[in-house]
Amino acid sequence: MLELKNVHTYYGNIHALKGISLTVNEGEIVTLIGSNGAGKTTTLRTIQGLLRPREGTILLNGEALEKLAPHVIVQRGISQSPEGRLIFSNMTVRENLEMGAYQRNDKDGITRDMEYVYTLFPRLRERMTQRGGTLSGGEQQMLSMGRALMARPRIMLLDEPSMGLAPILVDQIFEIIKTLNKEGTTILLVEQNARLALSIAHRGYVLETGEIVLTGEGRSLLDNPEVKAAYLGERAH
Amino acid sequence: MQTAANSRAGLRQSPIWRILLAIPIIYVVLLLGQPAGLDLPKIVDTIRNDPGILLQQLINGLANGAIIAIIALGYTLVYGIIELVNFANSDVFMLGTFTALLSMSPFIIMSENGGASVPWWAALIAFFPAMGIGALLNVTIERVAYRKLRNAPKLIVLISALGMSFILQNIGLQLGSLGKLAQAGPQFSIFSILGSNNAAPKSFPSVFSNDNLLEYVFPSEPTPTPAADAGGAAAAGAVAGELSEDAVMATANAAIDATMVADEATRAAAPTEVVAADAEVTPEVAVADAEATPEAPVADAAAEIVATEEPTPDIIATMNAENGGQDVMAEAPAATNEAGQSIERTKVRITFKDLLVISVAVVLMLVLRWFIANTKMGKAMRATAQNRDAAKIMGIDVDRVIAITFAIGGALAGAAGMMTGIYNGTFVFTMGFTAGLRSFTAAVLGGIGNITGAALGGILIGILAAFSDQFLSVRWTNAWIFLVLVLVMLFRPTGLLGKHGGEKA
Numbered sequence: 001m002l003e004l005k006n007v008h009t010y011y012g013n014i015h016a017l018k019g020i021s022l023t024v025n026e027g028e029i030v031t032l033i034g035s036n037g038a039g040k041t042t043t044l045r046t047i048q049g050l051l052r053p054r055e056g057t058i059l060l061n062g063e064a065l066e067k068l069a070p071h072v073i074v075q076r077g078i079s080q081s082p083e084g085r086l087i088f089s090n091m092t093v094r095e096n097l098e099m100g101a102y103q104r105n106d107k108d109g110i111t112r113d114m115e116y117v118y119t120l121f122p123r124l125r126e127r128m129t130q131r132g133g134t135l136s137g138g139e140q141q142m143l144s145m146g147r148a149l150m151a152r153p154r155i156m157l158l159d160e161p162s163m164g165l166a167p168i169l170v171d172q173i174f175e176i177i178k179t180l181n182k183e184g185t186t187i188l189l190v191e192q193n194a195r196l197a198l199s200i201a202h203r204g205y206v207l208e209t210g211e212i213v214l215t216g217e218g219r220s221l222l223d224n225p226e227v228k229a230a231y232l233g234e235r236a237h
Numbered sequence: 238m239q240t241a242a243n244s245r246a247g248l249r250q251s252p253i254w255r256i257l258l259a260i261p262i263i264y265v266v267l268l269l270g271q272p273a274g275l276d277l278p279k280i281v282d283t284i285r286n287d288p289g290i291l292l293q294q295l296i297n298g299l300a301n302g303a304i305i306a307i308i309a310l311g312y313t314l315v316y317g318i319i320e321l322v323n324f325a326n327s328d329v330f331m332l333g334t335f336t337a338l339l340s341m342s343p344f345i346i347m348s349e350n351g352g353a354s355v356p357w358w359a360a361l362i363a364f365f366p367a368m369g370i371g372a373l374l375n376v377t378i379e380r381v382a383y384r385k386l387r388n389a390p391k392l393i394v395l396i397s398a399l400g401m402s403f404i405l406q407n408i409g410l411q412l413g414s415l416g417k418l419a420q421a422g423p424q425f426s427i428f429s430i431l432g433s434n435n436a437a438p439k440s441f442p443s444v445f446s447n448d449n450l451l452e453y454v455f456p457s458e459p460t461p462t463p464a465a466d467a468g469g470a471a472a473a474g475a476v477a478g479e480l481s482e483d484a485v486m487a488t489a490n491a492a493i494d495a496t497m498v499a500d501e502a503t504r505a506a507a508p509t510e511v512v513a514a515d516a517e518v519t520p521e522v523a524v525a526d527a528e529a530t531p532e533a534p535v536a537d538a539a540a541e542i543v544a545t546e547e548p549t550p551d552i553i554a555t556m557n558a559e560n561g562g563q564d565v566m567a568e569a570p571a572a573t574n575e576a577g578q579s580i581e582r583t584k585v586r587i588t589f590k591d592l593l594v595i596s597v598a599v600v601l602m603l604v605l606r607w608f609i610a611n612t613k614m615g616k617a618m619r620a621t622a623q624n625r626d627a628a629k630i631m632g633i634d635v636d637r638v639i640a641i642t643f644a645i646g647g648a649l650a651g652a653a654g655m656m657t658g659i660y661n662g663t664f665v666f667t668m669g670f671t672a673g674l675r676s677f678t679a680a681v682l683g684g685i686g687n688i689t690g691a692a693l694g695g696i697l698i699g700i701l702a703a704f705s706d707q708f709l710s711v712r713w714t715n716a717w718i719f720l721v722l723v724l725v726m727l728f729r730p731t732g733l734l735g736k737h738g739g740e741k742a
Contacts, residue, residue: 050630071635099631100631
């Protein structure tokens, strides 16, 4: 469904992605793990069109995305819960969700999807008229994911949904990711919490300083000694 | 780092800091304020002798402030969304006046003595091209001068903005020379309005009368007009007599009003007298080199011009009314404010123009607020203002949103240009500079990025300017405005209505 072929991205002169190739198939949860600065977020930003790859191509169902503007890429069916959540803090929860559906014009569909988001995250319904900035970290994460869902994406990119959240909330969020996937949303998940990410992912990629060094099924990566040493040992909790 | 910023902000908000800061500031203002016209006993005296003038200046300030407020909306919108001070905004305002004038040109009615007027419906129609061209200009500016620089350092974009401002000023200068075409043959009325001097202030055809609406509500008994004595008129301003219907207290931008008065005086065919009352007897004539510093006489001329319905056309002082007002501008006598004392009590005037300008400003602000709060595009603007990347991820076409923001700002500036033409009756290609300074100050004063704040700031600056022109010193008005800005920034760095935490739009 989504395919990156030899993607190189730069920040000025810094070579951030050094030829990334990865594939996400329809219905999968694919996770991208790696330490800080490995290029996980850069990969997601490149897919979304916020960064332009200098080389390589990004295909969504065969259509090249790398030259399209971000809003067109959203139209094509890629939405994202970005790093740091980027909630519109001056807007109400409802307005935030409306923004997620910006590219859509089907009023009834939007109302239905908003209802769906509210059933998925009942807390958001309670906070409907509250400003985004007043929400707790966990609620903001829910809002960020709900907002991404409002675009009715074919593939959803999640950037560090566990960041800064209490373990119980993290479990809750990951349950919802699994539910979403079961209901048909393809997911590309970026995580530092490798154990958790690999435990729900069908497949995983390990990213190290801009290069993919390992790939495999979620379970098999969990058992991989290199992964264990590098990403699981230090993150045990 | 955040805690450091917080503790600094905390100190700034603590009452001790405020008091410590306020004492030396008050002292310095009292000490240095004198040459800038701060003479409290005199001011108190003026107001006691003539309380009406306070009300009159409040009205003038409100009307001029309304125009400033509309331009400030454009500044604040654009700043809110891309954190850029679009210096060209106020030159779009200036070109808005030109556009309005040019688009009204088929409907201009010239009277025998050179005065021009247009019917009200023509002015109404002219609002549309003024706003449309304003929007188009501003969008073009964004496209040409800012879009490529969106990720460049702020300073570079700022320079680009200044450059656009100069380009637009020069377009205004060139438009001002259209009048020269008359020498080649065709005699359009627009040519005679524009005149042959491209840099000179142009008069705007009068649209609405200067009738005092209060006269209709509270009709006053007719008073005999005292004869004007050329010798004593200036010394004893009282000679100017009862301020009759056509009398205008030219204060806010005295020279500008002077043109209007002179203009109307000549147009009205009824022999009219223009008195430049100057308590110091010797009017300090600011003969302007219009080419070099066309702005100078505007700033300098603090003339108290009183037009009375005197049956003998007798022009005192250096008022050259025959020239349709243009040269009046250049040679307006600078009279000091003391004249205000000797003239009899001000009869408060509210004209239709005052009401028009203020109500148009209020309506525009309310419509804009509604648009930003409730429409999809308005929400997209807020989203883009808060976080451009997040907006992109939502599927918002940020370039389009920014272009529309510029279009709205330009349309507002165009509307303000039209209104300044109607209200002040004159304009000049450099007026964008002063207007820009004041309206940007207004936007910062109210809390940049905040729409209500910009409107409030505009009104406050307008009133402050009117009071300063009347009670302090015209020459120092801009200084007083900036003093207030500095004070607000010291005590409330986010502006009057700005909130902490960078709330925008």
